[in-house]
Amino acid sequence: MQKKGILIVISGFSGVGKGTLVKKLLSQYPDEYALSISATTRSPRENEADGREYFFKSRPEFEEMIQKGLLLEHAEYNGNYYGTPAEYALSQMELGRNVILEIEVQGGLQVKEKYPESMLLYIVPPDAKELLRRLIERGTETMDVIQSRMRQSLRETEYINRYDRVLVNDDLEVCAKELRETILQEQDRINELHQYITKIRSELCDLEFLKGE
């Protein structure tokens, strides 16, 4: 029997290197993982294709998805909705791929609520100076933005303990290896659990003793 994939939420301080980690995993093991594609109501940018960067939706379409429970999580930023469609993720899991959601903490907690078998992973830097160094080195944000990102990190420390596992991203190679091992271990655990539950249910139903009512 083929193993099913699991749902993995990856969150972490801004600048910690989540994106690089996830890209590494996807390029090294393209058959093991799938990256979840978000839905959004914001307009596509040049070079963005529907179903590749995002599923682009109108506001009424998005609100219908919310009402029908078709999203694993959603939030509104700057007047646009963003969310994770359940269907794509669940169908990839059926195919045996572990599905990665690189999302914010609030979204991660929504996913866990809706789908208790998901695994929430939080990526942290070895220390604050290194986080600052990475944000500066990235060179994509102004100092004001970097400052607000660092303050956001401080606020997010409140939620780290809700996550299932915390991984320190000191050396990228080491962290990527640890990440994959953590995922494979959890995938095995969940698959064994499902097998056990199927087995014990069938045994309990088969007991002559319980029949006749």
Added chain:
Amino acid sequence: MQKKGILIVISGFSGVGKGTLVKKLLSQYPDEYALSISATTRSPRENEADGREYFFKSRPEFEEMIQKGLLLEHAEYNGNYYGTPAEYALSQMELGRNVILEIEVQGGLQVKEKYPESMLLYIVPPDAKELLRRLIERGTETMDVIQSRMRQSLRETEYINRYDRVLVNDDLEVCAKELRETILQEQDRINELHQYITKIRSELCDLEFLKGE
């Protein structure tokens, strides 16, 4: 720095041997563990002492505890309240003891909601026949009660996947060892996490860069 204790919920099918497992752990490592004492509105039986078997409360007292959020979980059975006072558990954890709550699934899920750092463990039998054998061997229930317990087990399989870990109680010695190792591992993880969070918060606050606002 002394390690703090963690909160452990132990649930499992009726007859699986939870009680025996917990007693074994407590008698082997009396300094590592404390058993949570429940509060109840039912009357004390002969030989039961307040603060030993239960904290005995009046109905208004219990309802006040609910309102003030002083219970980690509570439920009503047969017209009586039962619940887990937070204070006793948390004070034992401060002393470094891992606190064990042997409670039902619904209570376990309430605890996790209220206290996300708790670890929910579910104990299962190797198979359904063995579970039935243990219930019969125990000799404390009528066949009607045993039958309803087995049906309850079948219903509970719906919730097992909400638990953090599932342990198979085949051989008592082996399972007790696995239980202790699982707890110690989680205790280390939580203590390391708290240390990291304290460290990174202090580092983030110390960064000159973030001051001045």
